[in-house]
Amino acid sequence: MSAQREHFSSRIGFILAAAGSAVGIGNLVGFPVNAAKNGGGAFLLIYAIFVFLVCLPVMMAEMAIGRKTEKEPVGAYKALGGGGMNWNIAGLLGVLTPFMIAVFYMVLTVWIFAYIAITLSGNLSYLASPASFGEIINSSYIFGAMIIVAAIVNFILAAGVKDGIEKAAKTLMPTLFIMLVVLVIFVLTRDNALAGVSFFLIPEFDKITPSVVNSALSQAFFSLSLGMGILITYGSYINRSTDIVNSAKLVAITDTAVAFTAGLMILPAVFSFNPQVNPQELSDSSVSLIFTFLPKIFLALQTSIGYFAASGVAAFFFILVFFAAITSLVSIIEVPVSYLVTEKGKTRKKALATLMMTGGLLALFATVSFGMVGFFTEFTSYAGGTRSFFDVIYDIFYDTILPLNGLLLCLFVSYRWKKHNLSEELATGREGYKGSFAEKYINFSLSTFIPVILLGIFLNTVAVKFFGINIFG
Ligand code: TRP
Numbered sequence: 001m002s003a004q005r006e007h008f009s010s011r012i013g014f015i016l017a018a019a020g021s022a023v024g025i026g027n028l029v030g031f032p033v034n035a036a037k038n039g040g041g042a043f044l045l046i047y048a049i050f051v052f053l054v055c056l057p058v059m060m061a062e063m064a065i066g067r068k069t070e071k072e073p074v075g076a077y078k079a080l081g082g083g084g085m086n087w088n089i090a091g092l093l094g095v096l097t098p099f100m101i102a103v104f105y106m107v108l109t110v111w112i113f114a115y116i117a118i119t120l121s122g123n124l125s126y127l128a129s130p131a132s133f134g135e136i137i138n139s140s141y142i143f144g145a146m147i148i149v150a151a152i153v154n155f156i157l158a159a160g161v162k163d164g165i166e167k168a169a170k171t172l173m174p175t176l177f178i179m180l181v182v183l184v185i186f187v188l189t190r191d192n193a194l195a196g197v198s199f200f201l202i203p204e205f206d207k208i209t210p211s212v213v214n215s216a217l218s219q220a221f222f223s224l225s226l227g228m229g230i231l232i233t234y235g236s237y238i239n240r241s242t243d244i245v246n247s248a249k250l251v252a253i254t255d256t257a258v259a260f261t262a263g264l265m266i267l268p269a270v271f272s273f274n275p276q277v278n279p280q281e282l283s284d285s286s287v288s289l290i291f292t293f294l295p296k297i298f299l300a301l302q303t304s305i306g307y308f309a310a311s312g313v314a315a316f317f318f319i320l321v322f323f324a325a326i327t328s329l330v331s332i333i334e335v336p337v338s339y340l341v342t343e344k345g346k347t348r349k350k351a352l353a354t355l356m357m358t359g360g361l362l363a364l365f366a367t368v369s370f371g372m373v374g375f376f377t378e379f380t381s382y383a384g385g386t387r388s389f390f391d392v393i394y395d396i397f398y399d400t401i402l403p404l405n406g407l408l409l410c411l412f413v414s415y416r417w418k419k420h421n422l423s424e425e426l427a428t429g430r431e432g433y434k435g436s437f438a439e440k441y442i443n444f445s446l447s448t449f450i451p452v453i454l455l456g457i458f459l460n461t462v463a464v465k466f467f468g469i470n471i472f473g
Pocket residue numbers: 021022023024025026027028101105222223224225226228328329331332
């Protein structure tokens with residue numbers, strides 16, 4: 001296409017948009033609990049090492065491919081891979097994956113939105129009752145919530161890269177940081193809060209098993225938006241004077257900092273509510289934590305601050321999570337939007353309409369797969385259990401394909417596009433990159449141990465998810 005590609009207006013805009021993509025529901029709830037259960041400070045240490053030594057080079061490679069080609073994954077793999085069939089498949093996976101993840105993430109975001117509405121209407125005690133979650137996600141209001149969330153996302157994306165994505169990130173991300181800090185301060189002044197902090201921070205190295213290491217790495221990889229085509233697409237909107245190495249570092253630091261700070265909110269809240277709690281008993285899933293466990297904590301707050309204020313704190317929390325979710329949702333839908341615009345010559349509006357219809361229909365199927373429609377609820381079965389349509393999308397795309405996409409990307413960059421071209425791209429906008437230690441590390445790691453690690457994660461996930469065997473014990 002001859003039209004000029006739209007660009008982010010500033011480096012900070014790009015960094016906030018990419019960080020907005022990376023910061024999501026998992027950072028705010030999943031990460032803190034995972035850390036507390038799996039060795040506290042020891043987990044944090046391993047996580048940080050993985051972020052910087054394994055994930056960062058992949059992030060830089062994604063951004064570099066995007067900026068070099070000014071394309072989304074399909075176009076990028078085609079442009080640099082010479083049109084070979086195999087690499088085109090990698091490109092297609094790079095667009096199909098975000099499309100499907102968007103479907104499942106849409107469902108979660110809609111639930112969050114419904115929870116905001118319920119807390120604001122003063123029904124906190126209902127929210128904290130055991131049956132409420134199942135009732136809410138199966139009520140007809142959920143469809144109304146879905147229309148509103150779709151409208152918000154559509155509104156942001158229709159405005160384009162600069163006036164939509166970048167502007168939303170520049171407003172929502174700083175707001176999110178402030179809200180998070182306010183909540184941390186509030187929680188830390190509760191009784192018994194410090195017990196939670198120590199569970200989060202004190203390292204227990206004997207809890208670090210191979211399976212914990214594996215989960216820290218997958219968590220880091222997912223959290224940073226890798227393997228989703230997002231950073232290739234966002235990379236295609238940055239200009240050639242931007243320092244990719246430095247930008248990627250800032251994105252990773254922001255994402256990790258938010259996850260870490262969230263730990264100072266969630267765990268003290270849990271312990272203040274129930275000092276006897278054994279973190280081992282907390283659920284592994286962000287979903288059950290957010291939607292069934294935390295509402296109980298908010299309700300318990302009423303004894304100290306009153307029902308009205310407790311509802312306010314709950315609404316504040318769900319709005320915070322909603323902001324985190326919206327910026328992620330926007331980023332992931334931008335990948336197929338960009339594909340339809342760049343590869344299929346559609347206008348942004350047409351592309352969005354197409355996606356709202358196709359993706360919207362799938363999201364509807366996923367929404368009714370929690371009991372409303374039997375066919376989608378008992379969609380299939382594997383590894384000894386029945387799986388809903390929602391579970392299948394989650395298992396295949398969120399859990400399994402991401403490391404595979406990462407693996408393909410490393411191989412592509414190292415052996416097809418070639419390392420010297422990556423170096424060339426990363427050196428653009430960063431003086432002194434050539435010959436630096438960073439260059440040597442990035443080129444070496446991407447072509448050797450990072451793909452091996454990603455292959456290990458991929459194989460293990462397939463074994464666990466679909467055959468019920470854990471290679472890492
Ligand atoms: N960190 C996100 C989360 O915690 C995971 C994620 C990264 C994500 N990028 C995304 C989710 C894009 C959806 C869309 O949920």
